Amino acid sequence: MDREANLPVPPPPPSSKTQPRPIIIPDTTSSSSSSFSYSPPDFLRNVQAAFKRHRPLGTKQSSSMMPRRTLGLNMAPSVDTKKSEAVVSLSQSHAKDPIVRIKNAATTIGETQEDASITPPSIAGTITDTFDESYNPFDAHRDLPKPVTNHKENDPMSLFHLEPQHIEDQRKVQISTGNNAGSQGADDRMATGMENLSSHMGSLALTEMEWDASNRIEASALVNNDSKHQHFQISKSDLSLRLDGGVKENNGRLAKRTTVVQDQLHQFKNFLSQPATQFSVVGSTCATSTSIHSTSAPMLNSTTYCSRSHPEGSTHGPVEPLGDTNINLEPVNRGDMKRSCSSLKDTAGILVGQTAIAAQASTSVKDTKVEVKQNELSKEHQVSVVKESGTHKDPSPQDYKSMEGHQLVDNVANVQSQDPLSKNSSDVKLETSKPEKQEKAVSGKGVSSSRKRNYDPDLFFKVNGKLYQRLGKIGSGGSSEVHKVISADCTIYALKKIKLKGRDYATAYGFCQEIEYLSKLKGKNNIIQLIDYEVTDKTLLREVLNGSMNNIDGRVKDDGYIYMVLEYGEIDLAHMLSQKWKEMDGSNQTIDENWLRFYWQQILEAVNTIHEERVVHSDLKPANFLLVKGFLKLIDFGIAKAIMSDTTNIQRDSQVGTLSYMSPEAFMCNENDANGNTIKCGRPSDIWSLGCILYQMVYGRTPFSEYKTFWAKFKVITDPKHEITFEPVPNPWLLDLMKKCLAWDRNERWRIPQLLQHPFLVPPIPNQPSLSQDQSCKLLRLLIEACASDREASMLCCQLNQLLTDPVMPLTSQLPTSRDQQCKLLSEMSQLCIELQKRLASQGD
Numbered sequence: 125m126d127r128e129a130n131l132p133v134p135p136p137p138p139s140s141k142t143q144p145r146p147i148i149i150p151d152t153t154s155s156s157s158s159s160f161s162y163s164p165p166d167f168l169r170n171v172q173a174a175f176k177r178h179r180p181l182g183t184k185q186s187s188s189m190m191p192r193r194t195l196g197l198n199m200a201p202s203v204d205t206k207k208s209e210a211v212v213s214l215s216q217s218h219a220k221d222p223i224v225r226i227k228n229a230a231t232t233i234g235e236t237q238e239d240a241s242i243t244p245p246s247i248a249g250t251i252t253d254t255f256d257e258s259y260n261p262f263d264a265h266r267d268l269p270k271p272v273t274n275h276k277e278n279d280p281m282s283l284f285h286l287e288p289q290h291i292e293d294q295r296k297v298q299i300s301t302g303n304n305a306g307s308q309g310a311d312d313r314m315a316t317g318m319e320n321l322s323s324h325m326g327s328l329a330l331t332e333m334e335w336d337a338s339n340r341i342e343a344s345a346l347v348n349n350d351s352k353h354q355h356f357q358i359s360k361s362d363l364s365l366r367l368d369g370g371v372k373e374n375n376g377r378l379a380k381r382t383t384v385v386q387d388q389l390h391q392f393k394n395f396l397s398q399p400a401t402q403f404s405v406v407g408s409t410c411a412t413s414t415s416i417h418s419t420s421a422p423m424l425n426s427t428t429y430c431s432r433s434h435p436e437g438s439t440h441g442p443v444e445p446l447g448d449t450n451i452n453l454e455p456v457n458r459g460d461m462k463r464s465c466s467s468l469k470d471t472a473g474i475l476v477g478q479t480a481i482a483a484q485a486s487t488s489v490k491d492t493k494v495e496v497k498q499n500e501l502s503k504e505h506q507v508s509v510v511k512e513s514g515t516h517k518d519p520s521p522q523d524y525k526s527m528e529g530h531q532l533v534d535n536v537a538n539v540q541s542q543d544p545l546s547k548n549s550s551d552v553k554l555e556t557s558k559p560e561k562q563e564k565a566v567s568g569k570g571v572s573s574s575r576k577r578n579y580d581p582d583l584f585f586k587v588n589g590k591l592y593q594r595l596g597k598i599g600s601g602g603s604s605e606v607h608k609v610i611s612a613d614c615t616i617y618a619l620k621k622i623k624l625k626g627r628d629y630a631t632a633y634g635f636c637q638e639i640e641y642l643s644k645l646k647g648k649n650n651i652i653q654l655i656d657y658e659v660t661d662k663t664l665l666r667e668v669l670n671g672s673m674n675n676i677d678g679r680v681k682d683d684g685y686i687y688m689v690l691e692y693g694e695i696d697l698a699h700m701l702s703q704k705w706k707e708m709d710g711s712n713q714t715i716d717e718n719w720l721r722f723y724w725q726q727i728l729e730a731v732n733t734i735h736e737e738r739v740v741h742s743d744l745k746p747a748n749f750l751l752v753k754g755f756l757k758l759i760d761f762g763i764a765k766a767i768m769s770d771t772t773n774i775q776r777d778s779q780v781g782t783l784s785y786m787s788p789e790a791f792m793c794n795e796n797d798a799n800g801n802t803i804k805c806g807r808p809s810d811i812w813s814l815g816c817i818l819y820q821m822v823y824g825r826t827p828f829s830e831y832k833t834f835w836a837k838f839k840v841i842t843d844p845k846h847e848i849t850f851e852p853v854p855n856p857w858l859l860d861l862m863k864k865c866l867a868w869d870r871n872e873r874w875r876i877p878q879l880l881q882h883p884f885l886v887p888p889i890p891n892q893p894s895l896s897q898d899q900s901c902k903l904l905r906l907l908i909e910a911c912a913s914d915r916e917a918s919m920l921c922c923q924l925n926q927l928l929t930d931p932v933m934p935l936t937s938q939l940p941t942s943r944d945q946q947c948k949l950l951s952e953m954s955q956l957c958i959e960l961q962k963r964l965a966s967q968g969d
């Protein structure tokens with residue numbers, strides 16, 4: 125929900141060229157109390173005022189335009205059902221594609237209720253296995269349909285399994301080189317070489333057909349440095365070809381053929397003796413592939429990818445000169461090598477995009493469990509993954525770096541897959557597990573943008589030059605999208621992306637200030653930690669950091685974004701609460717008080733942290749407390765504000781917060797109260813929101829939930845005479861606590877240090893000496909005894925007693941010796957006395 129969506133645009137702020145940086149100085153004054161009533165015209169005026177908040181702003185604020193504040197019309201407890209879950213379901217772009225699910229083992233805790241958004245699959249090819257950390261893409265071919273014939277381990281031809289059908293038209297040759305030198309020449313030479321090779325493969329196929337027409341034979345020659353698998357390496361003296369089949373009498377003939385092929389391959393290899401390194405021949409089945417690595421290709425280093433073939437006759441995107449030549453020959457018909465060669469270039473372009481995808485797939489392997497569902501296994505065919513390195517390893521930080529260092533092309537290895545039953549046999553179908561998004565990325569605009577960026581923006585975010593792979597969308601707020609991401613060092617983070625497009629500068633400025641606050645709160649363990657950030661509009665960031673704003677009337681550059689890499693939270697309090705209430709549903713249980721204490725204390729401490737830093741959050745609600753490793757942390761400082769200059773309160777240029785948790789003064793910010801004092805928002809406004817949260821924790825709903833519309837809420841919250849309903853709870857201290865937070869008059873609300881000492885959290889020990897003996901005030905003791913039957917009066921006495929015997933300074937950081945503190949203490953005492961007096965009076969005798 126966009127916070128601005130339903131609000132009129134506030135009037136233009138006072139024109140000034142600069143906004144002084146907030147100066148944070150000791151809190152010395154408090155604002156005046158406000159009380160007012162509504163006659164109809166007043167009410168309308170206030171309604172109107174609620175929509176247009178100015179920023180007259182004391183010394184600091186008046187001189188400049190300030191970020192516009194916006195209102196979140198979130199009236200119900202915020203429960204976002206579209207949160208991420210640990211299982212990231214990877215859908216396929218093709219109906220027949222297997223469904224790959226990547227489950228991140230590291231992040232399963234507490235995520236069960238979150239619906240994952242889908243991260244497109246990017247496992248190279250059709251992986252039919254369930255794999256875990258030990259997954260090795262080289263093993264992908266393990267589940268290929270087994271050839272009918274028996275392999276003979278040492279038979280040089282046993283790697284060739286030729287499908288008699290389609291043999292001609294489904295052949296595919298892929299060549300990758302790791303050297304850009306003379307790539308054009310290499311193209312031509314390769315074209316010739318491949319034609320020869322292709323021809324011999326065809327001959328071989330025919331031979332095989334003659335030899336055993338009924339056999340389903342696959343040709344597969346994988347040449348790789350990896351000896352762990354059935355790859356063979358073609359080096360100067362090493363070429364091994366293995367033959368499937370058990371008909372000995374044919375061996376002679378086949379061996380002859382093999383020799384010819386070997387010769388050709390040698391020639392071809394010599395021809396490719398430079399760093400030109402990989403090629404694949406795809407025969408009639410997906411397993412039919414040959415890859416050759418030159419040992420002299422130092423640049424090739426372990427990236428796997430899934431190549432894509434193009435439908436026959438398809439037009440390919442513009443071919444960019446290949447910096448580092450990776451050539452992929454399209455499905456080759458004899459005599460059609462020229463066309464194929466040109467395709468190589470296209471494919472190489474594709475590789476750029478796909479390398480990133482492959483990196484994603486293999487990165488995911490490290491932290492994830494991958495479930496692979498396969499559809500129509502018999503029809504789907506595997507990929508063969510060729511890696512330069514001998515053994516599979518997950519992408520290392522170097523891999524990311526290499527992507528970042530524009531070496532993607534160098535890192536490409538080949539994967540081909542082919543459906544032997546494809547209607548168009550020349551359409552060597554790749555059962556890549558890539559989503560449509562990726563397809564987009566490899567065609568047209570996508571290609572050019574991914575080439576330009578050297579990573580697929582649909583799959584990765586780049587923040588300050590570092591890549592973060594998307595794992596799914598966690599949620600979206602009023603102004604942002606938040607994604608779960610994984611970094612190069614395999615740490616899970618949340619990445620908040622705020623789109624600035626279309627925003628006026630002041631609003632963008634406000635969003636950008638979140639960075640400022642989070643930076644200020646770095647190292648505070650109950651505040652979500654900002655790991656890194658990037659603001660694409662550098663001027664904006666500079667101005668925020670300098671506390672100035674020159675571009676008053678300007679708009680943000682069209683493609684402006686703010687990226688924030690944040691510590692990852694497993695679940696937010698809103699979800700925790702809804703779970704809790706679901707568990708209790710139907711039973712007559714009340715909320716577990718210890719559970720309540722445990723989290724309430726953490727909530728208080730988190731807010732205390734920012735209040736001590738003189739920051740007011742302004743949008744406190746359950747959804748903004750995240751559970752990180754078992755502890756609640758505060759998030760979303762998008763509308764937070766520093767307490768400025770000589771006031772404990774702040775004024776805003778428009779309303780802030782989410783309706784259900786908004787304080788009366790937040791609705792009326794900057795208006796005048798009945799006494800003519802300007803209504804300001806400060807820490808007490810946050811305390812009200814905390815009261816709403818506590819109320820929700822206790823009763824399962826917010827205090828004004830029965831008022832459904834904005835106007836109804838506005839009216840009732842801003843009415844000082846309105847009495848909030850508190851249903852009975854077993855512990856009277858709890859009731860008292862809620863009341864302390866939800867006092868309409870903001871000056872009556874307790875501050876956090878007091879709340880942390882409230883008897884609900886720190887229950888008085890029965891028969892405490894302080895109450896019964898010399899430490900306690902005798903008068904109070906008498907009073908307590910006298911009104912033992914009146915719980916509320918007793919509580920007031922206890923509070924008064926506590927204040928007298930163990931006063932908690934409203935601001936712990938300040939000495940009680942200050943006049944201000946002394947006055948505050950006395951004011952609290954007198955308030956308690958007045959309340960007690962009222963209470964006793966109302967009870968009569």
Ligand SMILES: Nc1ncnc2c1ncn2[C@@H]1O[C@H](COP(=O)(O)OP(=O)(O)OP(=O)(O)O)[C@@H](O)[C@H]1O
Pocket residue numbers: 125196204207598599600601602603604605606618620652690691692693694696743747748750759760761762
């Ligand atoms: N660090 C994080 N870890 C996990 N989830 C997060 C994180 N930050 C935000 N989220 C999720 O994304 C949602 C939106 O984030 P956030 O509240 O920061 O955005 P916003 O645009 O300011 O939203 P709002 O409308 O609440 O102001 C949160 O409610 C939370 O569920």
